[in-house]
Amino acid sequence: MTITVESNDTEAIDLAEYVAFCHNQNKLHDREQILSTAFMLQRLANNKDFLLDFLNTKLKDISLYDVKTDFTPPSFYLYQCPTFSVRAAVWLTDNSEGGDIAKGYGVTHNHHFDFLTCGYFGPGYRTIIHTCKAEKQHGIIGKSMEMIFQEDTLLPEGKLMFYHHTEDFHVQLPPESLSISINLVFPTHPDAGIQCAIDPESSKPIARLDTLPATNSLMAVARFMHNDDTTTLLQDIALNHHCPRTRAMCFQCLIEIVPSDQHYFLRQASQDQHDYVRSICRINDR
Numbered sequence: 001m002t003i004t005v006e007s008n009d010t011e012a013i014d015l016a017e018y019v020a021f022c023h024n025q026n027k028l029h030d031r032e033q034i035l036s037t038a039f040m041l042q043r044l045a046n047n048k049d050f051l052l053d054f055l056n057t058k059l060k061d062i063s064l065y066d067v068k069t070d071f072t073p074p075s076f077y078l079y080q081c082p083t084f085s086v087r088a089a090v091w092l093t094d095n096s097e098g099g100d101i102a103k104g105y106g107v108t109h110n111h112h113f114d115f116l117t118c119g120y121f122g123p124g125y126r127t128i129i130h131t132c133k134a135e136k137q138h139g140i141i142g143k144s145m146e147m148i149f150q151e152d153t154l155l156p157e158g159k160l161m162f163y164h165h166t167e168d169f170h171v172q173l174p175p176e177s178l179s180i181s182i183n184l185v186f187p188t189h190p191d192a193g194i195q196c197a198i199d200p201e202s203s204k205p206i207a208r209l210d211t212l213p214a215t216n217s218l219m220a221v222a223r224f225m226h227n228d229d230t231t232t233l234l235q236d237i238a239l240n241h242h243c244p245r246t247r248a249m250c251f252q253c254l255i256e257i258v259p260s261d262q263h264y265f266l267r268q269a270s271q272d273q274h275d276y277v278r279s280i281c282r283i284n285d286r
Contacts, residue, residue: 219252
């Protein structure tokens, strides 16, 4: 469940102070630790000069800085390291250039990472939040999941919200005027499920968002170039990888490159703990 963190801290700190604080936390990624130290992100958001200073520095040589998106509006990485990143997300209005999806609006989705967000500038976007327990999710397009409505709210300046990976689904809608949020983002959680977009009316997944492009490319090559070592490696990944989509892709690849063992691989897939992997059996029985 998405958690709104109550804090009325008025102190302001700069980006370097916030980054140093995060590095000094032994278990920053622990949810209780995130919530108990959320006030520090609010202190950073209370500093109305640091982001302008950051942007001005980047404008001096814009060719050296990329704007990256992750199913959000344009997101500026303020700081990155292997254990966390700090981002500023810019929320454009209806009247801005680009479609809603390009701005990060209109699609109910989850994430494969935890993150803490704080309203920094403007009235804030509107968000509608649903939850679905991880064990109730399957990632199968068109098959209903047990979604529960949580709330319809805004992210104004100073408001802190914590989103859990996999279980929290949200859709953002345009703010009344340009808004900015500051996010503390963690790497992909080891227990993360499948990232997908859903239709909140039917509670059915309509698209998978973690496209795993590198894995898809490897599987495409393996279908045409493979030997016994390839088959052995694919079987090991199919049985042991933490990501159900990766396991499913390996099983499907094995079925195609070793068709004589199709029934064996389908039997292994049918015993997988995740319904998404087991769905391969239904697809290949058609």
